[in-house]
Amino acid sequence: MTDTATTSRLFAPTRLGPLNLPNRLVMAPLTRNRAAADGSPTPLMAEYYAQRASAGLIIAEASTPNAVGQTYPNITAIHTDAHVAGWRRVTEAVAAAGGGPMFLQIQHGGRVGHPDNSGLTPVAPSPIPLPETIHTPTGRQDAVVPREMTPEDIRATVNDFAAAARRALDAGFAGVEVHSANGHLLHQFLAPNTNRRTDAYGGSVDNRVRFVVEVVDAVAAAIGRERVGLRISPGNTVNGIADTDADTLYPALLAQVATRNLAYLHIVSADPEQPLFQRIRADWPGTLIGNPVLPREQIPADGGRQAAERLLAAGADIVALGRPFLANPDLVERLRTGAPVNPVRDRYMMYVGGPTGYTDYPTLGAVR
Template sequence: MSNTNTLFSSLELGEIRLDHRVVMAPLTRLRADRDGDVPNALMRDYYAQRASAGGLIIGEATTVSVTGRGYLGAPGLYTDAQMAAWKPIVAAVHARGARIVAQLWHVGRTSHASLTGGAAPVTASVVPYEGVAFTADGWTPVSPARALATTEISAVVDDYASAARRALQAGFDGVEIHAANGYLLDQFLQDGSNRRTDRYGGSIENRARLLIEVVDAVRTIWGAGRVGVRLSPSSGFNGMSNSDSESDFRYVAQALSGRQLAYLHVVEPRVVGSEEIAAGLHAVAARDLRAHFGGPVIAAGGFDGTEAQAEITRGHVDAVAFGRHFIANPDLPSRLRTGLPLNPYDRATFYGGDARGYTDYPVWKAA
């Protein structure tokens, strides 16, 4: 299937109208104030630089509770102080004519007790897992996790709802529920990490129950057309595995389809870990899931402008989220539109630090 849409044709993601389809992906940068996970002025400048008129920014992964923390310097939306600190960031993005949604996040087992107030990280089931969290001592092996009791799960749903309410108060245009990349909701979705025998384990209908409950709770606050979901089918990142990803994620897409979401955001298996790109793979996951999801689909996965345009022309996706290129090119949409060369990115400055590698990348200036 092909169409006449381009990267720079308009698009409606539910109630969020865009003038182009170059989306800024959610990017963990760990520049929030470490005392309280509070966003700051440096973050405001960073987002304002990358706000293009009529475009969409998906905010960085933002924790919904203290027990959901896994990366020191990641912002939160579980206190009123955090909510208030997001307001000038959202206002700066809006002043540039762009839209911004908050990505709601609980890391689950990918955490350390020094980040969770001394509590053991929580997960779907206790299975062997070797990961790292970002602590005051740098990248540190995770603490042993414990499985959530059935009676505790409603409190997790409430945490997402509370964060969604604060996102609304902060002025965001919507929220994205992070159910990808091996974090808590993904730990429930995939059977390599979910060995439960209660109503949240076993069949995919049960394993998807927590995600659906979170979606429904957040939709109650935001209404139709302003909630998105991010999935990562077939990803092994953060120790994930699943026995039948194709069928399971098709079920998830179908279950989400009737809930009037703004979009489905799909991380492609062409991404291996956080860096390597499997050459030759198109937007295979997004193309497959869009047949089971009755709404717009965004693909992410190391695409360049040419590949992104090709996937949109083929009708495989409706928009493409760019990550590393947006880090190094605050004016990425205009560079892609006019075919200008891109700044290279510096991986050494991706996580934590100061303005270097964060707000000091130059926009294009003609010689």
């Protein structure tokens, strides 16, 4: 094994707004369904995140800002005192392990939800159901038709995001990531196939980006713009989304949020060879986090390092990795030294609970 830290920007310290990061490797947010039934983080989750404390920044998994935003069973939330207490145990565990700052991703599922999960009918920009089944406590079920959000619902949801951000700071997070990607509520407002509204929140691209901008502004006003990141996934088709006008939609969105001086913009499945990525990099004046395209079936033998280096060379400032961090608590050291990486055990990824495939991945120094 060779230590290449001195020749790679991946392992060089950097700054994120007022924060010092020990390296440019971010643990990306990924739902693991290990929370309690009420959405409170568990002691097992504190152990899991503490194991991965060597990441330059940890963006903790998607947490809902209100009850109706819940997607699946046993996902985390951030809208009650119990949620704050559970997350505080996580942030304290990471700090005790010598970890750097943590952000919390705030996500509202929109139509990606089910009454058997939240006890409520999902809401969305338009009454268009998810075109696939959804996981519930009794197994996968057909999605239901969501209720179209009223202007009052929109205002309340914007306020819920701001309140959730304040709670995140109370729980010990350094900031939050507003999730406007992967087919969830904010992305549903952006995409023309899920937003058929005829009011000020639908139709033109300027109208469809309005809700995202209002959420960003409210969260920034609540906790400070230097503590707010925004995640987008242009062209991503997950959860039935069709970004058919991505080349005009995302420049229109960035034209507004780029002036807010946020902590960062986070691009999912960032491909440095795609013209839209290059356009976004040119248009975004601040820190850009790139989440590279990696094989879905298994992480590459190098743990994603080559893809990460390509993104840095193309203009990303920081690189987020998901599955490599799930299977390798000491991923930073493995990438730094070129050590072999653990494969992901997909069977234990979600919905199974417990430590298997979660906190039992071995580190380099562990006896196998």
